[in-house]
Amino acid sequence: MSATYQVTDGVAVISLANPPVNGLGQGTRAGIVDGLAQANADAAVKAVVIIGSGKVFCGGADIKEFGSPKAFAAPDLHVTIAAVEQSAKPVVAAIHGVAMGGGLELALGCHYRVVAKGTQIALPEVNIGIVPGAGGTQRLPRVLGVETALQMITTGASVPADKLAAAPGQKLFNQLVDGDLLPAAIAFAQSVADARPLPSVRDLSVAAPADADAFAKARAELAKTRKNLEAPQRCVDCVEAATKLDLDAGIAYERDVFAKLVTSDQxxxxxxxxxxxxxASKIPDVPDTTPLRDVKSVAVIGAGTMGGGITMCFLNAGIPVKLLEMKQEAIDRGVGVIRKNYEAQVAKGKLSQDKYEQRMALLTTTLSYEDIAQADMVIEAVFEDMDVKAQVFTQLDAVMKPGAILASNTSTLDVDKIAEVTKRPGDVIGLHFFSPANVMRLLEVVRSKHTAKDVMATVMAVAKKIKKVAVVSGVCDGFIGNRMFEQYVRQGFFLVEEGATVQQVDKAAEAFGWAMGPFRVGDLAGNDIGFAIRKRRKVEQPDVIYSPVGDAICELGRFGQKVGKGWYDYEVGKREPVPSAEVQACIDKVRADKGVTPRAISDDEIVQRLVLAMVNEGAKILEEGIASKASDIDMVYLTGYGFPVYRGGPMLYADMLGLPKVVELMKGFAANPNGDPAFWTPAPLLAQLASQGKGFTG
Known part of the structure; x- marks a missing residue:
């Protein structure tokens, strides 16, 4: 069992003991039920305390049991909470660290709750597509009121216990403890040992919200802020049910909603x-026990958009940064942008003035490579050109101390070749930050064939410290993200050449759930970037077929928002895309030159071609070992490219569609006379898995 039992001064103490977060696995649940039975059978025991061992009370369900029969094995969480609630002797929840999900639901079943200052409280189930399943939507409104409970349940956000304990009229906490929790909890349990009747959350009523339209307003707001997600809406339904039903009927309603959601695609x-x-943080051949290098200071080369954003990532984490540029004007400009970004956060109340000053105090600048020689890690963020990168790494090799990690923020270039210009290739790694680097969560960690294992382990630990989702990629053109995204964009070009409009393609992609369609992304990022890559492709891979529409647009100087015109027109000072007659005329000319008669294309075909083009390339990436697992590919797209989270990423989406269906659709696209039949040949891994009835994600 994952719970311990002991008696101290007439109080039975049941300690949850299932590290790291005391998850409510089957053994833990059984330990609670058995402990309660033992306590109630012992005349010497007057009260019970349930506490978490280690640093937390309880983080909720045991994720090791997700999807297995153990998750619902007897006693389930409902039975466990009922045993607590029905105890003849008072049960006190002693809460510290975190009380989340089922952990909070367990505490709500107790007769009393004492909480340590600084504890985080949450019902985060909505973030995995479900509603709380053990009475959380019914009990929390009874102790905090509908408004506060609704906010917590629909967002899944954690709230400091101190804030909740200070709320007028709250009935969640009986005591806020500043000091050693267990002695305080035992003392409290002794003080209520003779209290009868025992208080129960089930006996509390739920007042309707003061605003009669509160639930309708919540649904409307969630439709905007959590677009296309079902669970937040169902959370509102459950909380509204709490205002109309008694506790048992409300819990039955909640369980029905939970059961429907838990098996859904979302x-x-x-x-x-x-x-x-x-x-994503697990690398198959790099053990968790791999020694780490110290990274207590960082140097960044380049004070432009990327360099400044990368610098902020480390300043935010309390790591000193020395920023290197070749000219003082560039340093002044870069530091000015960093200040402006922080000042905007201060103005919005997202950052205190003290923290702003602390972060800026960690930043120093220099014009000399010698000044960065003692940094533990250096990240270059210079122009994306192999010759330029090689020059930088030659200089770094000459000046950096032994053991320093040398990182390149490259988005496409060969990290093996970059490493080979140094005499220490094992210290070299690619760190592909996404713009704006201080905002985007994704970090592609590009592993050269030379990169040392301790460098890999260290970089993954650093990524966690700067709050990035680090995904390991092997070396190839474009790595995981851009290599696949290129196929997505290629299909966008073919679709408009064949008859779709730019607006239709973007709207179809956005209706599917992408944050932006491919043409709007091109205008935002700069169409000249793809233009340069295609020029390079014509030399390096002349067999790769592109529709000429992309180049034709760029030859008109339509590079995107930065010049006021791209696939769309843009008014000065505005980002709203306006359909362009010049672009349509350009597309019409390409069609005429190629003898293409435009046809009607459905939104379904648009979405399938955009996404399945990426899926097929993803299968090749897995075959080649560029990504070690399909979920890594999906994490790249969920955290860096705006793929709809409720579809799980391109590889899971293909699995849910069914790989035999994917192959069938690809055969249909290959038969398109204006397409690229060779491209739509299923990758061997895709064909194999489809024939075996398997999926990428297992």
């Missing part, structure tokens, strides 16, 4: 994202 996708993000 819940599957969100669970995949939850586990995939944690699995």
């Amino acid at each position: 819940a599957r996708a969100l669970r995949h994202a939850f586990f995939g993000e944690r699995a």
Whole structure:
């Protein structure tokens, strides 16, 4: 059992003991039920305390049991909470660290709750596509009121216990403890040992919200802020039910909603994202015990948009940064942008003035490579050109101290070749930050064939410290993200050449759930970037076929928002895309020159071609070992490219569509006379898995 039992001064103490977060696995639940039975049978025991061992009370369900029969094995969480609630002797929850999900639901079943200052409280189930399943939506409104409970349940956000304890009229906490929790909890349990009748959350009523339209307003707001997600809406339904039903009927309603959601595609996708993000940090041949190098200071080369954003990532984490540029004007400009970004956060109340000053105090600048020689890690963020990168790394090799990690913020270039210009290739790694680097969560960690294992382990630990989702990629053109995204964009070009409009393609992609369609992304990032890559492709890979529409647009100087015109027109000072007659005329000319008669294309075909083009390339990436697992590919797209989280990423989406169906659709696209039949040949891994009835994500 994952719970211990002992008696101290007439109080039975049941300690949850299932590290790291005392998850409510089957053994833990059984330990609670058995402990309560033992306490109630012992005349010497007057009260019971349930506490978490280690640093937390309880983080909720045991993720090791997700998807297995153990998750619902007897006693389930409902039975466990009922045993607590029905105890003849008072049960006190002693809460510290975190009380989340089922952990909070367990505490709500106790007769009393004492909480340590600084504890975080949450019902985060909505973030994995479900509603709380053990009475949380019914009990929390009874102790905090509908408004506060609704906010917590629909967002899944954690709230400091101190804030909740100070709320007028709250009935969640009986005592806020500043000091050693267990002695305080035992003392409290002794003080209520003779109290009868025992208080129960089930006896509390739920007042309707003061605003009669509160639930309708909540649904409307969530439709905007959590677009296309079902679980937040169902959370509102459950909380509203709490205002109309008694506790048992409300719990029955909640269980019915939970049962429907837990098997849904959205819940599957969100669970995949939850586990995939944690699995991304695991590198098959780099053990968790690999020694780490110290990274107490960082140097960044280049004070432009990327360099400034990368610098902020480390300043935010309390790591000193020395910023190197070749000219003082460039340093002044870069530091000015960093200040402006922080000042905007201060103005919005997102950053205190003290923290702003602390972060800026960690930043120093220099014009000399010698001044960065003692940094533990250096990251270059210079122009994306192999010759320029080689020059930088030659200089770094000459000046950096032994053991320093040398990182390149490259988005496409060969990290093996970059490493080979140095005499220490094992210290070299690619760190592909995404713009704006201080905002985007994704960090592609590009592993050269030379990169040492301790460098890999260290970089993954540093990524966690700067709050990035680090995904390991092997070396190839474009790595995981850009290599696949290029196929997505290629299909966008073919689709408009064949008859779709730019607006239709973007709207179809956005209706599917992408944050932006491919043409709007091109205008935002700069169409000249793809233009340069295609020029390089014509030399290096002349067999790769592109529709000429992309080049034709760029030859008109339509590079995107930065010049006021791209696939769309843009008014000065505005980002709203306006359909362009010049672009349509350009597309019409390409069609005429190629003898293409435009045809009607459905939104379904648009979405399938955009996404499945990426899926097929993803299969090749897995075959080649560029990514070690399909979930890594999905994490790249969920955290860096705006793929809809409720679809789980391109590889899981293909699995949910069914790989035999994917192959069938690809055969249909290959038969398109204006397409690229060779491209739509299923990758061997895709064909193999489809024939075996398997999926990428297992």
